[in-house]
Amino acid sequence: MAERKSWDSAYKYLFSSRQVFHQFLTRFVEEDFVQGISVDDVELVDKSFVSDELLDRESDIIYKVNLPENEVYIYVLLEFQSTPDKTIPVRMLLYILQLYDQLFRSSTSGLLPAVFPVLLYNGSRPWTVPFNLNELVAPRIPAKYIPSFEYYPIIERDIPPEKLERIKGLVAAIMYLEQQEDDAALKSTIDKAIAMIAEEQPEQLRQFSHWINRMFRGSLENNDIDKVHQLTEVKTMLAEVVDKIEQRGEQRGEQRGEQRGMQKKTFEYARKMLDRGFSIADIADITDLSEQEIRELAE
Structure with a gap:
């Protein structure tokens, strides 16, 4: 996650x-x-x-x-x-x-x-x-x-998820969330996790919110969390944190895609230089590719 x-x-x-x-x-x-x-x-x-x-x-x-x-x-x-x-x-x-x-x-x-x-x-x-x-x-x-x-x-x-749902409480809800293997699974289990802390007092609800914010690098303000008194507020905050996780994941995916695109263009440029008779050393100096990568490209 x-x-x-x-x-x-x-x-x-x-x-x-x-x-x-x-x-x-x-x-x-x-x-x-x-x-x-x-x-x-x-x-x-x-x-x-x-x-x-x-x-x-x-x-x-x-x-x-x-x-x-x-x-x-x-x-x-x-x-x-x-x-x-x-x-x-x-x-x-x-x-x-x-x-x-x-x-x-x-x-x-x-x-x-x-x-x-x-x-x-x-x-x-x-x-x-x-x-x-x-x-x-x-x-x-x-x-x-x-x-x-x-x-x-x-x-x-x-610990079977069914047992955690039966135990209920703040600690069980946190373990339940930790068992989710990816962000999509985390988002789909928010309702169950919230149901597991339905009987907690406002102080424990705030502790749960603070833990989520710490654990997942949320950008929620601690002052906002300190004002939590109801379960619906916790659910809203948890959904907000998960949404921000997904957004950061999408941004990282876009960045990796851009990096792969730039790398592909660099290899294409190096291949053209090989076709035009440039030396491996000169191509390495111009493109920042290693000489080994250029040799493999030439082969």
Whole structure:
């Protein structure tokens, strides 16, 4: 899909809202401990607690969840490269160990809190990386000495569109749009995406609009987005962004057509010069074609 900006920064912005993160956690993580968690129970970890090194990476999000008897940290790694990275289990474990190091320094007594690792991947290629680190280690020693670390995978391409429509909500709508492979498909699914956020509050509607504008390099004014209160306004803005994407695509197509036309004329000019006995070196100097291209043309 055309004109997308950095996925990491767009999601980092989106998940800075604890309401959005709560929706992501409770609707996409199928584990018992997340059931019953309220928005008030989740808290974005800030720089007063965790080192700048952990928080400055655009691909990392850390939340603290206050459960009835203890607290749990949710660590989300955003992996939006087109090709799966086989080092992910090692990287995630390394980041969590750095987090534990920070927790150790600030802890006075008792056990360390649990850290729940989540991978969010939206690439188009299948996720082929093992879910447990021990599958990447050669079993040449007793298994008890090989680290066993497993992360929770959320692979967007593997979530059926029907399930996203059933889950509903802002995060599901965004994943639904991301699954569209081209701009034409994106435009045809606007109505379904809008229906999925029909129950969202005005604040979430504005967050959705801001995300769309960031994600697709829209030229919408943030002041206009901040005035959004109704679903119809979001639909209008989304349609406007898609139209501008299509216009830029058409402009790029016209530019490529013009470039191909100019290139064709250059080759025709070079062919005439060959017919008139010009040397390959002189033709290359005049047309800016390489000597290899001219030799191939002569053959």
